[in-house]
Amino acid sequence: MSKINNKVAVVAAKRSPIGVFKKTYKDVDLVSLSSELIDKMLKEIKLDKDLIDEVIVGTVLQGGRGQNIARQIEINAKISNEKPAYTVDMVCGSSMKAINLAKNSILVGESKVILVGGVEFMSDANFMYEDGLFCSFSNASMGITAENIVEKYKLKRSELDKFSLNSTKKAIEAQEKERFKDEIVEIFGVSKDEFVRLDQSIEKLGKLKPVFKEDGIVTAGNSTGLNDGASFLVLMEESYAKKMGFEILAYIDDVVSVGLDPNYMGLGPIYAIDKLIKKNNIDISSIDLFEINEAFAAQALVCINELDIDEKKVNVNGGAIALGHPLGATGARIVTTLIYEMRRRKVNKGIASLCIGGGQGMALLVGRD
Known part of the structure; x- marks a missing residue:
């Protein structure tokens, strides 16, 4: 098909509340969770x-979940079985890569409307540990890559705990002020993120022992958790969205991917964001808001510092340390959160970025004009 000289519009973006490991969603499968979210989202925009x-x-x-999870979700959500569906695994970047692929499909004229997103059900992770939570090259847990960053940048435990507490404080404030109400869909009676530790304190964080290395400083408190959740968007060719009368929430302006040393995978956003701003000939200071996934306080802190970003622009409603990190859903989740906060603040440019296990990074540019 001929290329369409058009933009890719977001006409819907919703997510489930993020669940705690083996809690609310423990008896729910990821297909049902996704289908319920999709059905409610599509009904809302008609x-x-x-x-x-x-x-x-x-x-x-994905191990033990059957063929092509995307197809299972599609059929379960009662979308026509004549429409294709496929599953993407790029570890933590999976749903952001899915958005990238959807964007490209629309731009080359293959599709006009694409349902895209991600889901993760980590309550089964203890049965599938080596399937996605360990580095394929060093066989080390992702926490060791955070400890590598600690050593490289000579970080202190107090810095990590302070960063983590700040993330939690922002998330608590966001919940109290109902800033997530437009992005979260109530699923199976759950209407808010469960992972936020309302009683967190610097004293409690300081008492936690290192998890990944005996003499390390990376703890459960300054790392994200094992979480369940789903996040989906509807992308449309801009002219088609306008023709059909859909409200355009934002535009997916660009998406980039990079590779780097797997031992320092958490630094992925540094290289991805640098590539994105250079490719689009923009100054990083002109970006209004950032969502940088907090896999670990160590990597998120270094990424912010190395990019020289004003921390007041980053994860303003809390990040994954506070909210949780359902791996396959997170890319779509941070894009969704970014879009709604940009709309709330009436700003025009935002970047969502994350590190990826195995040594990769992605960054996505969101625009509102």
Whole structure:
């Protein structure tokens, strides 16, 4: 098909509340969780499911879940079985890569409407540990890569704990002020993120022992957790969205990916964001808001410092240390959170970025004009 000289619009973006390991969603499968979210999202914008051209879903822990999770979700959500669906695994970048693929499909004219997102059900992770939570090259846990960053940048435990507490404080404030109300869909009676530690304190963080290395400083408190959740968006060719009368929430302006040393995978956002701003000939200071995934306080802190970003622009409603990190859903989740905060503040440019196990990084540019 001929290339369409158009932009890729976001007309819907919703997510489930993020669940705690083996808690609310422990008896729910990831297909049902996703289907419930999708059904409610599409009803809200009054989108006829027959208009969807394809479905792309990112997820990581796939072992034992049957063929092509995206197809299972599509059929379970009662989207036409004549429409294609495929699953993407790029570890933590899975759903952001899915968005990238959807964007490209629209730009080259293959599709006009794509349902895209990600899901992760980590409550089963203890049965599938080596399937996605350990580095394929060093066989080390992702926490060791955070300890590598600690050593490289000579970070202190107090810095990590302070960063983590600040993330939690921002998340608590966001919940109290209902800043997530437009992005979260109540699923199976759950209406808010469960992982936020309301009683967190610097004293409690300081008492936690290192998890990954005997003499290390990376703890459960300054790392994200094992979480369940789903996040989906509807992307449309801009002219089609306008023709059909859908409200445009934002635009996916660009997406980039990079590779780096797997032992320092947490630094991925540094290289990805640098590539993104250079490719688009923009100054990093012109970006209004950032969502940089907090896999670990160590890597997130270094990324912010090395990029010389004003910390007041980053993860303003808390990051993954506070909210949780359902691997395959996180890319779509941080894009969704970014879009709604940009709209709330009436700002025009935002970047979502994350590190990726195995030594990669991604960054996505969101625009509102």
